[in-house]
Amino acid sequence: MKPEQIEAMHLLGKKGADFGELWDTYFESAFFIHGHVCGGMPLGFRAGLAALNALGSERELNMAKLVFVETGTGHAAGCFADGTQMATGCTFGKGLIQRTEYGKWAMTLVDKDSHKAVRVSVRPEVMQSSFNSPFVKMRKEGTKPTEVPLEISKGLVKNLLQKSDDELFVISDIFNYDLPKAPKPTFELVTCHQCGEVVAANKARVKNGELICFPCSGY
Numbered sequence: 001m002k003p004e005q006i007e008a009m010h011l012l013g014k015k016g017a018d019f020g021e022l023w024d025t026y027f028e029s030a031f032f033i034h035g036h037v038c039g040g041m042p043l044g045f046r047a048g049l050a051a052l053n054a055l056g057s058e059r060e061l062n063m064a065k066l067v068f069v070e071t072g073t074g075h076a077a078g079c080f081a082d083g084t085q086m087a088t089g090c091t092f093g094k095g096l097i098q099r100t101e102y103g104k105w106a107m108t109l110v111d112k113d114s115h116k117a118v119r120v121s122v123r124p125e126v127m128q129s130s131f132n133s134p135f136v137k138m139r140k141e142g143t144k145p146t147e148v149p150l151e152i153s154k155g156l157v158k159n160l161l162q163k164s165d166d167e168l169f170v171i172s173d174i175f176n177y178d179l180p181k182a183p184k185p186t187f188e189l190v191t192c193h194q195c196g197e198v199v200a201a202n203k204a205r206v207k208n209g210e211l212i213c214f215p216c217s218g219y
């Protein structure tokens with residue numbers, strides 16, 4: 001990573017302090033995990049934060065929330081989903097984020113305990129101006145995100161940070177959302193009879209009376 005990229009991420013990350021205690025750390029981490037300075041990630045981050053605020057919730061540390069992010073893949077601003085993941089704490093590893101292939105810049109945050117949810121979508125005019133930005137123009141011409149001059153990418157982020165939630169987003173009313181009851185997670189391991197690797201007990205198959213992992217099962 002180029003020193004000027006590292007410097008830019010530190011400085012932009014510090015601006016997260018405006019969102020509250022620890023949020024500079026989360027915002028800076030989001031840049032480093034994402035890997036480059038762009039507009040999509042911070043926009044997703046702000047959307048996640050707005051959703052948490054709307055529900056009156058904290059960033060998820062355990063498993064009590066779920067996010068549906070509508071960005072999908074195969075376009076210029078899928079980066080939004082990384083920001084949403086980092087802000088809400090609803091991470092891929094915890095199984096708390098699902099992506100739908102709508103190609104829209106919106107996310108829904110569900111609180112599993114209160115059964116309340118909120119949808120936050122980016123205002124059309126914000127998306128239009130982002131897609132007309134010099135950053136996206138350079139991306140369209142084939143420039144990698146890390147090769148876009150930092151004055152351009154930083155400018156995009158600073159511009160987004162100056163805007164209020166109301167200027168950036170349409171935030172839905174809070175609505176009820178009942179998730180289907182998920183099976184309890186297992187804390188047991190079994191050993192695959194064929195490859196000898198360990199498998200989460202609830203993911204093992206039985207073949208010819210032996211416990212076996214999914215790949216070895218041949219299904």
Ligand SMILES: [Zn+2]
Nearest residue numbers: 038040041079
């Ligand atoms: Zn990005």
Ligand SMILES: [Zn+2]
Nearest residue numbers: 192195213216
């Ligand atoms: Zn196996």
